[in-house]
Amino acid sequence: MTIAIHPVHELFVAEVTGIQCGNLDEASFLKIRAAFEEYSVLIFRDQAITDEDQITFSSRFGPLQKTAKANPGVGTYFARQSNLDVNTNEVIPxxxxxxxxxxxxxxxxxxxxxxxxxxxxxxLSARLLPPEGGNTEFATMRAPYADLTQEQKDALYGLEAEHSLAHSRSLVDSRALTQEMINELPPARQPLFRVNPVNGRRAIYAGSHASHIVGWPMEKGKKFIQDLNQFITQDKYVYSHPWRNGDMVLWDNRSVLHRATPYDAVKYKRVMLRTTSEDQESQYLQERVHAKLSAA
Ligand SMILES: [Fe+2]
Structure with missing residues (x-):
């Protein structure tokens, strides 16, 4: 079979045909890696994939993150997105x-x-799907960056946002995390825009984990991030993925935001398993390590 890349949206997202991700030679993987850098979101249909295959494929992009306490997949490499109890397989109230x-x-x-x-x-691999609902939506952060005015771009340069799971969960319900879960993951600082190290393409880097701007008055920073998130997630920058059995979707967290959409979680069962590769090549991280070393 020959690998082919089919663009799905005019700004990003491609469907890849002609491969089984569980069984890829190096040359085929390099084609996938190049398409990933270019399109940010890749869709693979009709994948016969085991847990082991998913871990093997995902690991080729970088070391896998261990799942945090806040997810039922804690202690493994799988973040579980499901309405089923992991032990009983019954629907969770x-x-x-x-x-x-x-x-x-x-x-x-x-x-x-x-x-x-x-x-x-x-x-993310679809293991058990509801018959309707539950699309995953993606918003490119590259095109909105390109569409900012030069003045707005200049304003982003050098800014850092504070990101935390405690912040994003607090937007939903203050009971979403226990103190133990909060303690496990202290806030992190991230730049407000990213540069892809392979093709140099720039993207805004925000989303709901970002709460405020480091060094700015709290309310001003919160408003700035809310406005950015709204700007990024305009319809023209969004692709909505309707899942089919056997689908796997790979996305670049440096250049897209994503969100789940509802399905009837009382009536239907759903199991999606996510593996996540660390961004160890992050230019920004390396710069910060450098700065730390030269300050030492
Ligand atoms: Fe997610």
């Missing part, structure tokens, strides 16, 4: 904390932007 956590996924975000080493990419 809608007022359970685990469902509050999932409601937070309805907010636009970049996975793990609240970690000191953020996520390069996430790979």
């Amino acid at each position: 809608s007022d359970d904390r685990r469902m509050l956590h999932q409601k937070a996924n309805f907010l636009w975000h970049s996975d793990s932007s609240y970690r000191a080493v953020p996520a390069l990419c996430s790979l």
Whole structure:
């Protein structure tokens, strides 16, 4: 089979045909990696994938993040997005904390932007789907950056936002996290725009984990981030993915925001498994390490 890349949206997103992700030679992987840098979101249909295959494919992009305490997949490499209890396989009551956590996924975000080493990419595989609802939506952060005025671009340069899981969860329900979960993940500072190290393309870097601007008055920074998030998630920058059995979607957390959309979680069952690769090549991180070393 020959690998082919089919653009899906005029700004980003491509469907890749001619591969099974669980069984890729190096040359094929390099084509996927190049398409990932270019399109930010890749869709793979009809994948016969085991947990082991998913871990193997995902690991090729970078070391995998261990799942945090706030997710039922804690201690493994899988973040579980499901309305089923991991032990009993029964539907979780809608007022359970685990469902509050999932409601937070309805907010636009970049996975793990609240970690000191953020996520390069996430790979989500559909294991059990409801018959309707539950699209995942993606918003490119590159085109909105390009559409800013020069003055707005200049204003972003050098700014850092504080990101935390505690902040994004507090937007949903103050009971979403226990103190232990909050303690596990202290806030992280991230730049407000990113440069892709392969092709130099620039993107805004925001989302709902970002709360305020470091060094700015709190309310002014909050408003600035809210406005940026609204600007990024205009319809013209968004692709909505309707899931099919056998789908896997890979996305670049440096250049897109994403969000879950609702499905009937009382009536239907859904299991989605995500693996997340660390952004160890982050130019920004390296700069900060440098700065630390030269200050030492
Ligand atoms: Fe996510």
